[in-house]
Amino acid sequence: MTDSEHTSRREAGPAATIREYYETLRAGEALSPYFATDPNAVKFGITEHLDGYEEIAAGLRSQTETTTDWHIESHGLVVGERDAHAWFGDRVSMAWTDTATGERHDYETRWSGTLERQEDNGGENHGDADTDGDSDANGDDGPPANWRFVSMHVSRSES
Numbered sequence: 001m002t003d004s005e006h007t008s009r010r011e012a013g014p015a016a017t018i019r020e021y022y023e024t025l026r027a028g029e030a031l032s033p034y035f036a037t038d039p040n041a042v043k044f045g046i047t048e049h050l051d052g053y054e055e056i057a058a059g060l061r062s063q064t065e066t067t068t069d070w071h072i073e074s075h076g077l078v079v080g081e082r083d084a085h086a087w088f089g090d091r092v093s094m095a096w097t098d099t100a101t102g103e104r105h106d107y108e109t110r111w112s113g114t115l116e117r118q119e120d121n122g123g124e125n126h127g128d129a130d131t132d133g134d135s136d137a138n139g140d141d142g143p144p145a146n147w148r149f150v151s152m153h154v155s156r157s158e159s
Contacts, residue, residue, distance in 0.1 A: 013081065014147045015079040015088075017115060018115075019077075022072045027070075028064060028067075030060070030061070031063075032056065035056050035060075036148040037053045038053055038150060039054075040150070042152075043059070043152045044154065045154050046155065065099075066099050067097065068097050069096060070095070071094065072092060072093075073092065075090070075093065076091045077089075083117075084116060085117070086115040086116075086117075086147065087112070090112075091109070093106075109157055114150050114151045115150065117147055
């Protein structure tokens, strides 16, 4: 099943945010606006462990600068939601090219994480200005509505 086949009943909900994150990654655009500007946010990637918004934003900025030709294909997005929190799991085929070496990476992965609904407070997320210049944190150039990742874990699948 593709991302578009997972139509959300609430297009501004967490599922829409996750799908747009995938689209933004494919497009090679800034990803940090999708994360809460929280010092306790965490992101685990295939080869990384990033703690806090500042470290996550720096890691994502470096990833965007050093990779190209992203392929992201969802194979089973599942999203749960209660009040101001949501969680998700997905199986994702992903591939990209390292711009320094030209090496193509291609993996079957598992994604999971937690999102939190953020209050729209005039273009600032958690009261902090967007410090990396990627986007207005209220979603104007970033994710739909006000859902932000507070945790994300991406790991390689053995299959």
